[in-house]
Amino acid sequence: MTPPIRLLAIDIDGTLLDAKSQVPEANLAALRRAYAGGIEIVLTTGRRHSFALPIAESLGFGLWLISSNGAITKSIGGEVFHRDLLPSAVARRLVDHMRPFQRHAVLTFDQETRGALVLESAEELHASIARWMEKNAEFIERVGDLEQALSTDPIQVMYCGRIDRMRQAESHLLSGSIAGEVTLLKTEYEARNLCILDVMNRDCSKGHALKRWAKHRGITRQQIVAIGDNYNDIEMLEFAGIPVIMENASPQLKRSGWRVTLSNEQSGVAAALQELGI
Numbered sequence: 001m002t003p004p005i006r007l008l009a010i011d012i013d014g015t016l017l018d019a020k021s022q023v024p025e026a027n028l029a030a031l032r033r034a035y036a037g038g039i040e041i042v043l044t045t046g047r048r049h050s051f052a053l054p055i056a057e058s059l060g061f062g063l064w065l066i067s068s069n070g071a072i073t074k075s076i077g078g079e080v081f082h083r084d085l086l087p088s089a090v091a092r093r094l095v096d097h098m099r100p101f102q103r104h105a106v107l108t109f110d111q112e113t114r115g116a117l118v119l120e121s122a123e124e125l126h127a128s129i130a131r132w133m134e135k136n137a138e139f140i141e142r143v144g145d146l147e148q149a150l151s152t153d154p155i156q157v158m159y160c161g162r163i164d165r166m167r168q169a170e171s172h173l174l175s176g177s178i179a180g181e182v183t184l185l186k187t188e189y190e191a192r193n194l195c196i197l198d199v200m201n202r203d204c205s206k207g208h209a210l211k212r213w214a215k216h217r218g219i220t221r222q223q224i225v226a227i228g229d230n231y232n233d234i235e236m237l238e239f240a241g242i243p244v245i246m247e248n249a250s251p252q253l254k255r256s257g258w259r260v261t262l263s264n265e266q267s268g269v270a271a272a273l274q275e276l277g278i
Helices: 012-016 025-036 049-058 088-097 099-104 123-135 163-174 177-181 206-217 231-239 268-275
Strands: 007-011 040-044 064-067 072-075 080-083 105-108 117-119 140-142 156-161 182-189 194-201 224-228 242-245
Touching (some): 007 025, 007 206, 007 231, 012 049, 012 268, 025 040, 025 268, 040 206, 088 156, 088 163, 088 177, 099 105, 099 156, 099 163, 163 177, 177 182, 206 231, 231 242
Parallel strands (some): 007 040, 007 224, 040 064, 224 242
Antiparallel strands (some): 064 072, 105 156, 182 194
């Protein structure tokens, strides 16, 4: 017999949200029905917890967030379940190895004050993620050298820019010995010519965090539906018993054999849950 679905793990950008960064009414109604029916909802995102929190709160019910690609698992009320930080010694070696791409880099720390985001130069980042820079302005601190900020463990080191430039960064990172000490997670938006490389602690991902949370809650992987759209969702989709990929995902991801739902502009989350009888 097929076990009942007990948990929905839903990515935010490109999945739950439409192109205007809004939760479509159909998605909202579907998640509220699932929650009222006793199914747990967990939002999983590459966003920092505080940057994802308004979206989680807009759903109108209590839930947990797996944020920063699995590094932080925290409730919307602020209760921390797990933190998986990148050791500062490893981060320093990473920053040193990746110096050719320093102008594309942002350090992220687990705090909600200025200095949560640390960078050297804003020019390249403004060219790629101007809206993100504006929304996070109060948390950004500029330094002369990123290593100055690494007196404590960061959540991650993010590299962001044009797809061709970030492919060079990815290749450079993987060519060094530091690659064996970290996890590299990629988010790519072809239409925007934008690629984000998040360098995390080794074995840190949405999938690892979801597995940890499911074990804590006594939920088997066969009882989990995961819905995502990008490369940083792969580990989560591989872990879930019922993986669903969005129509707006890249052709490469859609060739995985996973169930494909409608796009984020067509309320694909709601369509997937309806098809699954949730």
